Amino acid sequence: MSSIAPQPVTRHPEPIIKVVDLKKSFSEREVLKGVSFEVFAGETLGIIGPSGCGKSTILRLLCGLLQPDGGQIIKTSDNIGLVFQSSALLNSLTVRQNLALPLRLQHLSRKEQERRIQEGLKLVGLAEYIDSYPSQLSGGQQKRTSFARAIVGNPKIILYDEPTTGLDPVMSTIIEDYMIQLEAQLHAASIVVTHQYSTWTRTADRVVMLHAGKVVWEGKPPEAEGSNNPYIRQFAHATREGPMLSNSV
Amino acid sequence: MQLPANNHRLNPISFLESWFASGVQIFGHTIILLFATTKLILTGKIDWREVSRQSYMIGVKSFAVVGITALFTGFAMSLQIARELVLFGADTSIGGVVSLALIREIGPITAGVTLAGRVGSAIAAELTTMNITEQIDALEVMRIDPVEFLVVPRYLAGLFMMPVLSIYAMSIGLIAGINIAHSAANLPMATFLDSVKQTILDRDFTVHFIKAFINATIVIMFSCSIGLSTRGGAEDVGIATTRAIVWTMTMIFVFNYIVTALTYAPR
Numbered sequence: 001m002s003s004i005a006p007q008p009v010t011r012h013p014e015p016i017i018k019v020v021d022l023k024k025s026f027s028e029r030e031v032l033k034g035v036s037f038e039v040f041a042g043e044t045l046g047i048i049g050p051s052g053c054g055k056s057t058i059l060r061l062l063c064g065l066l067q068p069d070g071g072q073i074i075k076t077s078d079n080i081g082l083v084f085q086s087s088a089l090l091n092s093l094t095v096r097q098n099l100a101l102p103l104r105l106q107h108l109s110r111k112e113q114e115r116r117i118q119e120g121l122k123l124v125g126l127a128e129y130i131d132s133y134p135s136q137l138s139g140g141q142q143k144r145t146s147f148a149r150a151i152v153g154n155p156k157i158i159l160y161d162e163p164t165t166g167l168d169p170v171m172s173t174i175i176e177d178y179m180i181q182l183e184a185q186l187h188a189a190s191i192v193v194t195h196q197y198s199t200w201t202r203t204a205d206r207v208v209m210l211h212a213g214k215v216v217w218e219g220k221p222p223e224a225e226g227s228n229n230p231y232i233r234q235f236a237h238a239t240r241e242g243p244m245l246s247n248s249v
Numbered sequence: 250m251q252l253p254a255n256n257h258r259l260n261p262i263s264f265l266e267s268w269f270a271s272g273v274q275i276f277g278h279t280i281i282l283l284f285a286t287t288k289l290i291l292t293g294k295i296d297w298r299e300v301s302r303q304s305y306m307i308g309v310k311s312f313a314v315v316g317i318t319a320l321f322t323g324f325a326m327s328l329q330i331a332r333e334l335v336l337f338g339a340d341t342s343i344g345g346v347v348s349l350a351l352i353r354e355i356g357p358i359t360a361g362v363t364l365a366g367r368v369g370s371a372i373a374a375e376l377t378t379m380n381i382t383e384q385i386d387a388l389e390v391m392r393i394d395p396v397e398f399l400v401v402p403r404y405l406a407g408l409f410m411m412p413v414l415s416i417y418a419m420s421i422g423l424i425a426g427i428n429i430a431h432s433a434a435n436l437p438m439a440t441f442l443d444s445v446k447q448t449i450l451d452r453d454f455t456v457h458f459i460k461a462f463i464n465a466t467i468v469i470m471f472s473c474s475i476g477l478s479t480r481g482g483a484e485d486v487g488i489a490t491t492r493a494i495v496w497t498m499t500m501i502f503v504f505n506y507i508v509t510a511l512t513y514a515p516r
């Protein structure tokens with residue numbers, strides 16, 4: 001697996017993101033019961049786990065959309081790109097205007113801004129949709145636009161919530177390749193949340209697995225399949241036999 | 250902020266309690282939003298292109314509805330006034346009385362209430378939908394202030410367009426009055442307008458504009474604050490829309506009276 005991308009594992013002493021004992025409840029229901037991890041520059045952390053275990057919640061906490069009930073989040077940058085699970089494009093704006101939003105703070109010249117937008121769209125294969133509105137795009141095209149919007153501002157932290165869900169296999173691979181390329185190019189700290197096996201095995205340098213509000217496994221993707229840990233075993237092999245019941249979450 | 254769901258049991262006390270609590274919350278949130286918006290405007294954080302786009306949506310597109318509403322309100326009111334004044338042999342003052350009613354009360358109220366129905370509901374629905382589909386969250390992640398991006402242009406557009414629409418409503422009402430005076434009381438237009446000129450003072454225009462600005466503030470601020478604070482599912486769009494119409498209309502009538510009482514009460 002690691003042969004796919006040249007991954008610079010030049011670890012800086014200080015992590016870009018440091019999460020310590022993170023806790024979050026929604027009206028009595030404790031979703032996160034003390035989660036800790038670190039992400040360094042130039043590294044991608046995969047977060048996996050059953051549906052509803054709080055993966056999106058972690059990303060929302062990281063970008064300040066939610067406040068934690070306990071624990072600490074330390075980040076060294078506020079320039080965050082987030083690919084929303086739901087795309088979250090602004091419906092009243094065209095694709096071009098959506099991509100211009102993260103560039104507002106950077107005070108670029110009109111020409112440079114346009115160049116960056118075109119480049120971002122070309123990357124996800126949507127150059128000819130630049131003047132379309134989100135409602136005129138398919139779900140997968142919206143997802144790709146959302147991806148382009150998240151990275152067009154050269155963020156220091158990139159958070160991907162299901163970046164490849166709903167895409168065809170070829171486009172998934174293209175997006176994964178691009179995530180790998182970006183990791184080296186931007187030297188950003190990335191977190192990818194995904195259910196898609198190929199996505200976390202290909203793009204993540206390390207993976208944490210969540211279950212019932214706790215980290216139950218942490219390791220490198222190639223270690224997942226052969227691991228003795230019952231949770232990651234069940235998850236990697238997609239079987240019914242194991243500690244996770246399909247109806248327990 | 251999240252508004253409490255209206256899932257109280259059929260207990261009148263708890264009903265009143267939650268009704269009052271959500272009322273205080275909406276009012277408080279609206280006041281805070283008004284301060285935040287004003288501060289952004291005073292510091293020049295204004296996207297003029299968006300202001301003109303919103304002015305078109307809020308103002309220009311409302312001309313037909315406001316016109317029709319004002320026309321028929323003007324017809325009905327003038328008919329009543331003409332009828333009574335003719336009985337007293339005071340037909341020459343029909344113009345004065347009709348125009349007083351129009352400039353002081355009917356013009357601003359008609360424009361305000363029409364805008365509350367047409368624009369307040371649309372803003373509440375739009376912003377609630379944006380909230381539900383995480384568009385507002387997306388703005389925040391991109392470090393774009395939703396108040397600056399969404400509320401400021403709408404508020405400025407409201408402040409520009411509401412006085413125009415109020416004066417327009419008044420003028421249409423006056424045309425209705427001239428028509429009725431002519432057809433029902435056989436009054437020539439010149440006599441009507443003479444009476445208008447003699448009756449209306451500069452102060453009436455001042456109060457007219459004060460009411461227009463207040464109505465704009467009510468319509469835009471309540472609908473924005475309700476839209477921005479409603480989350481949940483698709484059904485909440487309907488709830489927010491209704492809530493916005495109820496709040497803006499009620500507040501328009503309340504504040505209209507407060508201004509009237511402060512400016513015209515006999516001393």
Ligand SMILES: Nc1ncnc2c1ncn2[C@@H]1O[C@H](COP(=O)(O)OP(=O)(O)OP(=O)(O)O)[C@@H](O)[C@H]1O
Nearest residue numbers: 026027031049050051052053054055056057058085
């Ligand atoms: N705003 C909220 N209010 C109440 N409960 C919430 C809220 N957001 C999330 N939850 C709850 O927290 C839990 C975790 O949600 P989250 O969206 O983080 O799951 P997830 O791991 O991303 O799942 P999926 O893989 O299906 O996307 C869910 O049970 C959800 O019901």
Ligand SMILES: [Mg+2]
Nearest residue numbers: 055056057085
């Ligand atoms: Mg999720």
